[in-house]
Amino acid sequence: MSSYSELIKNFERIRAYMREFYVYGFKSRDGYNQKSARSYDDERRRMESILGDHMSFVRTPEGKNIFISIDSRSSRHNPFYKAWKSKSFTDGDITLHFILFDILHSPEIALSIPEIMQIIDREYLSEFDSPLMFDESTLRKKLKEYCDEGIIISEKSGKRMLYRRAEDFDLSDYCDLLDFYSEAAPCGVIGSFLLDRTRPHKNAFGFKHHYITGAMDSEVLAALFTAMRQKRVITVTNHSRRSDEPRRNRIIPLRIFISTQNGKQHLIAYQPDFNNFRSLRIDYLSAVKLEEVTPRFDELRAMLDLKQSNMWGVVVNRGKRGKEPLERVTFTVKVEPNEDYIIKRLYREKRGGTVEKIDDSTYRFTADVYETSEIIPWIRTFICRIVQLDFSNRTDENKFRRDLEEMYRMYGIEVSGQ
């Protein structure tokens, strides 16, 4: 007998499947060999239940490929948020939850555990033929959990501990703000939880260039933010593609780096055991554990502030073989008279680099960066107008030139006389 439920206990499993289905989506059932076939079927069924119309499939010689296809521009709210609302619970959990807040329906009501127990049994569960039984320790545990969440307040009255609900917060004026920030702010899923508490309303916002994959990493991200706010060391599991086995790292998280152009989120952290800064992909991280407070947090963050002007992306150090502290990247573009938008592009996209006008039709970009290869994709966007290249890292410059030659060959570009 199948014990399938559309609710889930552990988000990590569905997190991995969702990324596979959304980012890649070309694997058939047999391609998911790290889990059992039953597990694959269950996760696929859950995702169909949660994501509905966003799930698609194609038949290939290898089998049926399931994938998630979403144009985030036409979707007003991130569909992945629904997965965060699928946590499983027990019959006792849900019954106790609703009864507890019914008893403590106003912040003025403050009751002790024995009083709450008595009301639950007499006024609520006595109506059922086979009433659920809640003992004192279950209730105490639930109240403690809710105190930690901030929805119940405990206070001493003489020798008795009394419990009351926290003050309510009126969200009726927040609909627009929540519609916007639930998509635009980090950990936007929390905004989605808040939206669930508002009345139906017209959503006035849409989003372009909107990456929604980060939603799946919200728990990790929230834990990293909490660690940074509290200036703590953390231990975290890193499933980097560079190593076969996940590794446990002890690091000081310093800042989250977010890309609007590829949707990746990185943590820049300091690794005390190796005395270096490093960046870690957040979608590779799990099981964040907050450790001791570190007195070095402010000093390390100030060091990162200094480094930031030379970071094109997320590389925070020169490679081990690099002799110079930084690499210089220079390229020059030719701009036609009606191409002011190219000049605008250079200025608005230059990050820490500088743009220099050589003459009316030539502009030079220069940047000192930790790693030249990070800037190369951007330089390629100026193909058709690059007249000169000069990288201090000659290996990367040669790679760029060879790659360009390969593109000419690939597209059959030939110029007579050349």
Place this chain on the structure above:
Amino acid sequence: MIFSELYSAYYNTVAEIISRIIDGERDERKLQKIVSEHAFGESVTTILPALKSGKWQLLRPDMSTVLKHKPSVPLTNLQKRWLNAVSLDPRVKLFDVSFNGLDDVDPLFTPDDYYVYDKYCDGDDFSDEGYIERFRIILSAIRAGTPIKVNLTNRSGKEMYAKVMPLRLEYSEKDDKFRLITDGCKYLHTINLSKIRSVKYCGETFKHIPREERYDTVTLRIKDERNALERCMLHFAHFEKRAERVGKNEYLLHVKFDHKDESEIVIRTLSFGARVKAEAPDSFVELIKKKLLAQKLLNLR
């Protein structure tokens, strides 16, 4: 903790069902509709049956509830911390809200805790009072479904007026700009908010003008070297897309995009270099070739 039953679709659905029952609703079909709207695809087989059977002891057999009040739960610390964090964002001035009542919690994050490193630096000025005022007028017009009259500077720098129906405000994280998407004006479907000089409500009737939507699908062949597959898949993740494996290390990616964004997709494809080759449609491939030919003619030094 974010993954908690406190935020679950099931708890929200049960709260809504009980509220309706307290309001007098007993029609099971209507209650089941709440389940379909608030929970997941298969929840219709679980939520009401669990309530009716007494598995979750909140409803009597006659579908009345043992609860005496409509369910409600205060905000969790996590929710308050997130709201507090949002209150520190520069764009928050666009919204006419106060954040009283959040003093008892620290923000989940501050602007110093994260850095959006590749957004363009010529984004809208969200602190400009005039911009804020225009934003709010447009926002309320969208919600009320009221046409507006806008005075703006067009691409050639000339001043112009238009009567439009505001449909939505579209924000681009990369551009850090809002654009107003409109109806009712044939030549003005998208307006950069920063180009609008003034706006006022307009009582006149408005005529819907169907927009000619044109979508293209580009097919990209990806050679999975230097992690190109993952980079490409992530890069184009926000589009409707489909991928297929066509060889040991080769994949085809079909990306559907708005035709108006064609130039942008061309340069985004070029950014991957020789690892990604555009294969279709021919018109798209020709645009790439044209750029490469122009580049070759420059004799890169």
